[in-house]
Amino acid sequence: MRHPTRPSGGPGYLDGVRAAAPIGVAAFAFGVSFGVLARSAGMGRLAPVVMSLTTFAGSAQFAAASILAAGGGAAAAVATAVLLNLRYGPMGLSAASTLEGPWWRRALTAQLVVDESWAIAQRDGRIDRHLLVGAGLLLVVGWVGGTAVGVLAGDLVADPASLGLDAAFPALFLALLVGQIKGRSRLLAAIGGALIALALMPVAGPGVPIIAASLACLVGARRS
């Protein structure tokens, strides 16, 4: 494999772009469907695109648009979306040690963390900055571009669920999870995370099961 931006070895930005390409297609399609939903929720044309660029997190945006559409009000929409995005706290913390430069550049690079880019950028228990940036940039282009297509020409595009694209996301996470399970403590963390999520999904609000599942990483605290 060639590493165009880092001839000295290790992955480059283009490796991140390439790794994210399969899921970028699904991100684009769901961007389109977010645009369609947001438009029908009375969000207009500009606000959904601005939201995709600034929030850049699918589940929170879908939740906020659905709540606004149902007349739930801004406070409920904001509270639910923020709860869904709390998982980016621990994810951002795990990426912190690999980011470089002045504070504003690190804060800007951290905006490229989404579930998919963060998962793709995993290397030996750490985040690879080049993979994160490459994957994150491709996903942001797909997500924002899809949203723009959705608000402008949503009626022309097929429902992503009928194409099975909603099944692409759990498949991606499963494939990346398999690569993560090296050794007993990581297997325990995975089982713990899955069980916590399963136990809380029927009883806790959206976002809470995933945030609680991150506590399973504590099995690694006593082993190093």
Add this chain to the structure above:
Amino acid sequence: MTAVWVTVAAVGLATMAIKAAGTLLVGDRTLPPRAQGALEHLAPALLAALVVSQALGGSGGGFAVDARLAGLAAAAVALVFRAPLLLVVTVAAATAALVRALA
């Protein structure tokens, strides 16, 4: 329209702050070994939770069993045969689409 822009601004600012918090708090300091050990186990914990919630989560919370589960099973089979990521994701989507088309 005001509620829309209030939502967009508040969610956007909060999300940007959450994503940036880690690097702004830690900076270039090295974390204690126990914290580093925990963070190295965050990926398996969160990925497993994401698999569960993305495959079984209902739109309004709770569980919903649908074609996604068939797609995930097909992806698992593809992974057993050591298929590349692109093929795993494609097999999952194609299986879920097929199940929906037949249902």
